[in-house]
Amino acid sequence: MSWNNIIGQKRQIRVLQQALATGRLAHAYLFTGPDGSGKESVAFEIASLLNCQNVATGSEAGSCGVCPDCTLIHEFMHPNVEYIFPVESALLEPGESAKKENKRFTDAKERYDALLEQKKQNPYLSPAMERSMGILTEQIISLQHKAMFMPSEGSKKIFIISQAERLHPSAANKLLKLLEEPPPHVLFILVSSRPEALLPTIRSRCQAIRFSRITAQELRLWLQENRPEITEPELSFIVNFSRGNLRLAWEFINNRDSNSSETATILLRNQALDYLRLLLTPSRFHEAITSCEQNAKNLSRSDLTLFLAALLLFFQDANHRRINPDFQELNNPDISDAIDRFAKNFPNPDFFQISTITEEAIRAIERNASPLLVMTSFTSEIKGLLQRG
Ligand SMILES: [Zn+2]
Numbered sequence: 001m002s003w004n005n006i007i008g009q010k011r012q013i014r015v016l017q018q019a020l021a022t023g024r025l026a027h028a029y030l031f032t033g034p035d036g037s038g039k040e041s042v043a044f045e046i047a048s049l050l051n052c053q054n055v056a057t058g059s060e061a062g063s064c065g066v067c068p069d070c071t072l073i074h075e076f077m078h079p080n081v082e083y084i085f086p087v088e089s090a091l092l093e094p095g096e097s098a099k100k101e102n103k104r105f106t107d108a109k110e111r112y113d114a115l116l117e118q119k120k121q122n123p124y125l126s127p128a129m130e131r132s133m134g135i136l137t138e139q140i141i142s143l144q145h146k147a148m149f150m151p152s153e154g155s156k157k158i159f160i161i162s163q164a165e166r167l168h169p170s171a172a173n174k175l176l177k178l179l180e181e182p183p184p185h186v187l188f189i190l191v192s193s194r195p196e197a198l199l200p201t202i203r204s205r206c207q208a209i210r211f212s213r214i215t216a217q218e219l220r221l222w223l224q225e226n227r228p229e230i231t232e233p234e235l236s237f238i239v240n241f242s243r244g245n246l247r248l249a250w251e252f253i254n255n256r257d258s259n260s261s262e263t264a265t266i267l268l269r270n271q272a273l274d275y276l277r278l279l280l281t282p283s284r285f286h287e288a289i290t291s292c293e294q295n296a297k298n299l300s301r302s303d304l305t306l307f308l309a310a311l312l313l314f315f316q317d318a319n320h321r322r323i324n325p326d327f328q329e330l331n332n333p334d335i336s337d338a339i340d341r342f343a344k345n346f347p348n349p350d351f352f353q354i355s356t357i358t359e360e361a362i363r364a365i366e367r368n369a370s371p372l373l374v375m376t377s378f379t380s381e382i383k384g385l386l387q388r389g
Contacts, residue, residue: 002062005226006041007246008218012209013042020049026207028179028188030164032195033211036245040162041123042211043189047081047158048073050187076116080151084139085162086132087112092139111368118301118366121254124247126162126191130367134166140174147183157186164190165197172199179205213244227253233334234265240331241309247366251305258302268303269310271295273338276311279383280345292379296371304365308378312358318343319351349386357381 003013019025031039048063048070049055055063063070072078090108108129115127143159151157161167167175179188179202190206192198216239223230223238230238234256242249256265275295278288299307313331320327321336322343330336361378365371 002065003045004062006038006045007222008214009038009042009211012211015209016042016046020046025187027182027184027186028190028206030190030192030195030198030203030206030208031211032192032208034213034244035126035193036124036242036247036249037211037213038124038246039191039193039211040126040160041246043158043160043191044073044081044123046187046189047078047160050156050158051078051080074120076119080155080157082143082146082157082159083162084135084143084159085115085126086128086134086166087136087139088129088131089133089136089138091129092136114368118368121302122247122250124245124250125366126247128163128166128367130364130369132166134168135161135163135171136168137171137174140167140171140178144174144178147178147186150185155185157183159186159188161188161190164192164202165194167198167202172202176202176205214246215244216240219244219246219249230256237265237313237331241313248305248309248362251302251309255302255306265306268306269314269332272307272310273314273335275307276314279379280386285383288379288383289376292375293372296375299371301365301368301371304371304375305362308358308362308365312355312362314339314342315351315354315358318346322347322351346386354382354385357385 003017006013016025029043031043033039045062048065051069051073052063053067053069055061065074069078073081076083088108088111090104091112093102093105111129115129119125119127147157147159149157161175176199178186182188188206190198190202195203195208219242220235220239223235230253238249238252241252252265255268275288275291278284278291295304295307317330317332317339320330321339325340325343330339332339357378361374364374
């Protein structure tokens with residue numbers, strides 16, 4: 001990441017660049033704004049800038065991304081950068097020597113590492129372990145200990161706290177103590193899309209920077225400049241699909257990069273529509289269940305996300321055409337016939353509820369929930385909603 005790779009947020013970045021250039025960084029920031037607007041990417045870029053070996057003071061270019069410090073930060077292994085997000089308590093069970101034999105711990109650690117791996121692939125992901133009760137007191141106690149050690153000369157320790165609204169109450173109180181007497185060598189960056197859920201006393205000790213939702217135009221321009229190989233209709237599909245959420249846009253781009261065929265996305269969409277067809281044909285429901293099980297087993301998490309996203313875009317199209325049969329700005333203009341047929345056959349479903357359920361399923365897949373469970377319950381809920389419609 002360097003500043004140039006961060007989409008939008010020009011004003012917010014300028015404020016931070018100025019603070020960095022003049023050595024006037026606050027000791028604690030609170031980055032707020034919608035999911036997928038790039039808050040954490042900016043936090044990590046600041047961490048990189050403060051540690052990168054190839055950055056001139058006052059430079060606006062950003063971190064180099066390749067020096068040992070930048071690499072360690074990207075791997076979540078840099079001694080000066082602590083990244084905190086909601087984890088399961090099993091991960092924090094005491095007793096270093098006992099840990100090796102503790103199956104609960106090793107299983108939790110595997111899930112934790114898998115999330116970090118996903119975060120490496122998608123910098124806009126805010127990871128949280130599925131069975132987490134929030135950011136736990138032990139995590140903040142560990143920060144307290146780490147805050148006592150000085151970093152190497154001239155550098156700072158950076159504590160990035162993702163989804164800060166999920167701080168457990170006693171963890172929040174411990175963090176407040178740290179913020180009240182901040183060690184001079186520590187920079188806190190709290191990140192939250194629901195800052196109103198944070199303790200007011202914590203909020204008041206942080207300088208707030210509010211991120212805005214990325215507009216379709218900003219994303220389109222960035223893709224045209226940086227990924228010129230992505231052309232229509234795929235370009236519009238990505239822009240429409242992500243609706244200002246860079247986490248979703250990135251899933252698409254990653255998926256595209258890992259599939260040699262440029263039509264892989266479209267194939268996945270057609271597969272999703274085949275499944276929907278089975279689901280809606282009463283005599284073939286058992287085939288839909290089989291198809292759902294196979295997809296859950298065979299598709300990667302990223303492909304499953306796109307599979308569900310393709311359905312979401314299709315439902316949106318159907319809803320638009322239901323309200324206005326002349327609606328022209330379809331996400332899927334190449335299959336307008338199928339969209340019209342669907343809108344005619346299902347004239348009155350609860351599209352709001354259908355979208356909510358689909359978005360929830362996408363989030364659950366991203367949060368490492370069991371694909372089979374998510375897809376099975378998605379299948380029965382969607383069937384129920386469309387039947388009632
Ligand atoms: Zn570097």
